[in-house]
Structures are given as structure tokens and as C-alpha cells.
Amino acid sequence: MGEVEKTFISGLKEELVEEKVIDESQLDPNFAKEIKKYGGKDVMTCLQCGNCTGVCPISLKIDYKTRSIIKYCQFGLRTYTLGTRWVCATCYRCYEHCPADINPAEVMIALRHIAVREGVIPPFIKVAATNLVRYGQSVKPDEEINKIRKELGLGDIHTFSPDFKKVLREISVLIHASKYDKLIGIEDEVMV
Amino acid sequence: MTSYAYFFGCVIPNRYPGVEYAVRWVCGKEGYDMDVKDVPDFSCCPVPGIFYSTDKETWLLLATRNLVLAQDERREILTVCNGCLTSLMKASEYLKDPKSMGKVNRVLAQVGKKYTGVPKKSEGKRKVFEPVSVRHYIEVMANDIGLEAIAAKAKRPLKNIKVAVHYGCHYLRPTESRTIDDPNNPVLLDKIVEACGATSVDYEDKLDCCGAGGGVRSHVVDLANSLTQDKCRNISDVGADCIVTGCPFCLLQFDNAQKSFSKDGIPVMHVSQFQALSMGIDPISLGFDTHHVSAHSLLRKLRGA
Structure with a gap:
């Protein structure tokens, strides 16, 4: 070797x-x-x-x-x-x-x-955690990709469906219960 | 017949819709007509590099929420991503401990959910529960559908295509609670590629990390890309026509990183896309236009031009 x-x-x-x-x-x-x-x-x-x-x-x-x-x-x-x-x-x-x-x-x-x-939180952690609370997914949905989804006949990303609001509420409740919002510093206006 | 629930995760629906199309096509009427259903209330698994890394309590709550949805549907979770697999499988392991389960359920009660596991049978008055089963696409294809069935549906001749397979770390490790495949000598992805009619080529450091995991890609992208560059060098040394992986995050890393060190790059795709290709799908449905590295070189070779 x-x-x-x-x-x-x-x-x-x-x-x-x-x-x-x-x-x-x-x-x-x-x-x-x-x-x-x-x-x-x-x-x-x-x-x-x-x-x-x-x-x-x-x-x-x-x-x-x-x-x-x-x-x-x-x-x-x-x-x-x-x-x-x-x-x-x-x-x-x-x-x-x-x-x-x-x-x-x-x-x-x-x-x-x-x-x-200790308060040392790299920005990507905050971004992904905020995405999760906002969209239910850690990756931010993309307009262009959504267009291609429609062309393929896949339909909208389920994040955009009105029924998904209930899921976002549940996620907010759980993240609040474990105090993760305070720990990472997810802004209040994002929480549902 | 086993019933499954699709778990696409975050990267596939939001970055690689062609993979979602391919999975639905292979599992659907055009393919193996499996009993597999969408559960629209699934959220992010949640991603282990973020949540498992910073607060295990939050990670377990969010993962269990997803497991409860599959439990209530009495379905096995069909993940298409190594990250989702490791996150949900680990959560299912944690919940075998009654103390963890009780603690999680006390919080989940706030959203009207309860994890018990899937009721399997009754012994007198006592019900016996089994943990929610979390599966990976590769393993379901190889074990539940079977290599012979895959070979039987492979219509498009792929004999000239040389494939470098990339398993991805979290498909193989850690082995503390499970083994899907031999962590030191995995075979299932190679076998699927071969069953599709192509040739899986061996290359140096085949089991090395793509570089993206654990938040490395998000935190120090140069470091992640440098690992990918080593892999791609080894892959191009053996003259592979494309890279096939079972993980969309590895796919994303290979796809994005190659821009930083090479002009053309080696096309990279998910195993479901490759399988669909072998089954004769029109490549236009596979969403290769959302990939950064063009698949043209491969498709040209397929057409025999």
C-alpha cells in the first residue's frame, strides 16, 4: 500500500x-x-x-x-x-x-x-430549523422546481396545500414544547 | 403483499422531482403495481445533520410524529433517501425503550398523537405491538420485488453502460441497531444495476463518503467538495458513464460539487431513475433538466449515437 x-x-x-x-x-x-x-x-x-x-x-x-x-x-x-x-x-x-x-x-x-x-449556532442550523417550522421541510421550496413538477404531472409540493397548515401547527407545538425555538433562536413570527 | 407509505423527504420533491416521478412510475401501474400510498401529513424526517445533531429530544418528537402517521395507516415507511432512513429507523429503535416512548407520548398528546407501534396479534387480552418498520427503496426493490423481477422488466439494452454505484454512508452505517447490507462489502445496489442490464464497475474507495453529510456541505462547502473530487477522480479513472446512488443528498452533492472542479462532469442519478430508464421510460420524464451535470453524454450513448 x-x-x-x-x-x-x-x-x-x-x-x-x-x-x-x-x-x-x-x-x-x-x-x-x-x-x-x-x-x-x-x-x-x-x-x-x-x-x-x-x-x-x-x-x-x-x-x-x-x-x-x-x-x-x-x-x-x-x-x-x-x-x-x-x-x-x-x-x-x-x-x-x-x-x-x-x-x-x-x-x-x-x-x-x-x-x-453555549450559544455557538452555525447559521445553517437556524436556516434549516426555520424552514422546517415555515414549510414542514428543511429545504426551501423552489418556484422553478414547482413548475417542472407540474410539467411532469406531479402536482404542487404538499407544503402549499391548505390542509398542510394543520401539520405546521403541530410542528410548532412540538418545537415549542421541547424549547427548541428558544434554543436555536427561531423567530417568533415564524412560529404558527 | 406488504403495504407501504411513500416517504420522499425534502430534497427529492424540492430539488429532484424527476426522482419522485421515477419512484412513482416504478412502484405504480407501469412498473410493479405495489400497494403504496401517499401520506400527505408527513413532514421532514427530520434531517439528522440538523436536529439529531443539536437536540435529540426535538428530533425524536418530530420523527415519532411521522412514525405515528405510518402506524395509524398500518403501513411500512418506504424511504428513498439515506437521511430519512437513518433518522426514522433510529427513532423507531429509540422508541423500543418504554421510558422514551412514554416521554415522547406525553408531549405528542398535545397534538393528539400516540405512538404504540403496529398491533400485530393478541395474546389473550394483551396486544402485541411491533415497531413501525422503516425500509429503504434499494432494499425493498432487491428483497421484496426481487432481482429476477427487475431483470424481467429491463427492456432497454444497457449492456454498454458502465455504472459507478455510490451507496452513501447512512445506508451502511451505523450498524448498532440494523444491517440492511454488509457494511464492508455491500452488494444490493450493484445487483440492481446489473439486473437492469448494465455493468457495475468497481473503483477505488467505493465506500467513501460523498462529503455532504452531517452538515459539512452546509458548513464548509470546500471541504465537502474536496471529498467529492477524490471520489469523482476514482470514478472517471475507471471510465464510468454515470454514477448511480440511492440517496438524493449524495446525488445533490455529486451534482453540485462537480461544477467546482470540472467542466463537463459525470452524470449522476438516483437508482429509481436508472431503473425506470432500463424499463424503457422516455428520459424526458426523469427531470434531468433539474440536474446540474447534463445527462446528455449518457443518453447519447443509450441511443447508440
Whole structure:
């Protein structure tokens, strides 16, 4: 087997954990517990074998090392995980290759839960959530496509049917009940 | 005969209506005449990269709402998208835990819905429920319709067509609660393409991610496109005429990303469109004009010109 070629995309580099100087004040002893609370497994059982990084398609493109991120989580280096929370493609290859059954992809998902609760919400999350409340779908309907639908004899997207208003009301009720509207900052006028 | 409910999701109806047409055509009178119905109250699955990633409670509520609709119709959900499959299937798994089910039902009561699962049989006074079944188009075609039936309906000669299949991550993984296909050596999509009469060609890193999933496309599009570029390089190295996938989000990624690194690009389509082509549909009905990468090179080859 030849060596795998890494072609990094600029601006998305980070250092190896081993190269960093860690200050004790940066350590959050409750971080691992918090990850468990949001559905991640116990990061303390990670063996640091590095299989997850080896199979990660993203790690070939940016200096994103799943193993290092799990290490940061063990140390409680909360701020170190900030830049890499939204680059995981959730392909779950790491899960299939993890001998300690950590499921690193689910740890990334738990980190995202923590991020939005810290108020770090990437715009695409807000857009998709707003689309869901407004149209019942996370993708915004498109006029041109609707024309082509009609040409094909498919009829309107069901979002536009008057009967769908009831569905939008139900979605609003559920999103309000789980306080997702407040969490993500979906504007009040969008809610039915 | 199994009864299904169409679950088209968001991307197909709003971006690739040709896929919706192809699925309805293959499942309908022109094709296998299956018992499959529209449930107009279905909403977004909801998309795992957004909702499962940021608040599992909200994700489960919205997914269960969809499952209840299928449960009340006593139908299996027929998804045409890997994202919808993984979101709904995972929700159905979560709801096996009575505590989760109870918690979700307390909130769903506010909209007059209740998840129980589908009643299967009665043991004395006790009813036995089964989780709502969530299926993928590829697997339904391969297992319920069968490869022989697919081959029997393949009228258009496709022998010269070389196809690169792309499964997509969430069709294969995670395997914690299910396996549709072997995650390390999946075969069903290849077999469908072969049953249609075409040749499925092997290529390097066939099971790699398209790059779009988990919000990567929305968040860092260059990163997503860079992964797609690697895949497309491997695909064009083996001289494939088109890419066939079972996931509209992978389709969208291949279709959009190719603009960023190549002039012509390799045509890409959903497995239902390819199947309909093999069954002799007029390609004009497949909505290829909504695809960014033109399908002309493939259609020309089909006409033998």
C-alpha cells in the first residue's frame, strides 16, 4: 500500500495535541460527564489507538484528528474542541472501527449539543430549523422546481396545500414544547 | 403483499422531482403495481445533520410524529433517501425503550398523537405491538420485488453502460441497531444495476463518503467538495458513464460539487431513475433538466449515437 496523500484545505489546520502547552486552568473536570449527558459514551474508556483518525475521510483533508478530539474531551479541554465540532460528516466509520465501542461520531454530536447550548449556532442550523417550522421541510421550496413538477404531472409540493397548515401547527407545538425555538433562536413570527 | 407509505423527504420533491416521478412510475401501474400510498401529513424526517445533531429530544418528537402517521395507516415507511432512513429507523429503535416512548407520548398528546407501534396479534387480552418498520427503496426493490423481477422488466439494452454505484454512508452505517447490507462489502445496489442490464464497475474507495453529510456541505462547502473530487477522480479513472446512488443528498452533492472542479462532469442519478430508464421510460420524464451535470453524454450513448 502506498502512502495516503493528504491534500489540506487552507485555513482549517490545527496542531497535534502533543505539541500543545496545556494550562491547568483550561481543564474542565465535568466535560466528560456533560458529553455523556447528551448521548455520547464514556470518553474515558478511549484507548487512544487512533483507528478513528485512520478511517476518517475528513482527517485526510484538514488537520482534524478524531483521536485528538477524544483526548481533549478526556482532559476537559473544552475550548480546544470548538473549531472542529461541525466538520464531522457523521459517516460512522470511526464507530465501526472503534475497539473500545466509544462511537466517536456520537461524541461529536454530543459536542454539537453542548455548542448550541453555549450559544455557538452555525447559521445553517437556524436556516434549516426555520424552514422546517415555515414549510414542514428543511429545504426551501423552489418556484422553478414547482413548475417542472407540474410539467411532469406531479402536482404542487404538499407544503402549499391548505390542509398542510394543520401539520405546521403541530410542528410548532412540538418545537415549542421541547424549547427548541428558544434554543436555536427561531423567530417568533415564524412560529404558527 | 406488504403495504407501504411513500416517504420522499425534502430534497427529492424540492430539488429532484424527476426522482419522485421515477419512484412513482416504478412502484405504480407501469412498473410493479405495489400497494403504496401517499401520506400527505408527513413532514421532514427530520434531517439528522440538523436536529439529531443539536437536540435529540426535538428530533425524536418530530420523527415519532411521522412514525405515528405510518402506524395509524398500518403501513411500512418506504424511504428513498439515506437521511430519512437513518433518522426514522433510529427513532423507531429509540422508541423500543418504554421510558422514551412514554416521554415522547406525553408531549405528542398535545397534538393528539400516540405512538404504540403496529398491533400485530393478541395474546389473550394483551396486544402485541411491533415497531413501525422503516425500509429503504434499494432494499425493498432487491428483497421484496426481487432481482429476477427487475431483470424481467429491463427492456432497454444497457449492456454498454458502465455504472459507478455510490451507496452513501447512512445506508451502511451505523450498524448498532440494523444491517440492511454488509457494511464492508455491500452488494444490493450493484445487483440492481446489473439486473437492469448494465455493468457495475468497481473503483477505488467505493465506500467513501460523498462529503455532504452531517452538515459539512452546509458548513464548509470546500471541504465537502474536496471529498467529492477524490471520489469523482476514482470514478472517471475507471471510465464510468454515470454514477448511480440511492440517496438524493449524495446525488445533490455529486451534482453540485462537480461544477467546482470540472467542466463537463459525470452524470449522476438516483437508482429509481436508472431503473425506470432500463424499463424503457422516455428520459424526458426523469427531470434531468433539474440536474446540474447534463445527462446528455449518457443518453447519447443509450441511443447508440
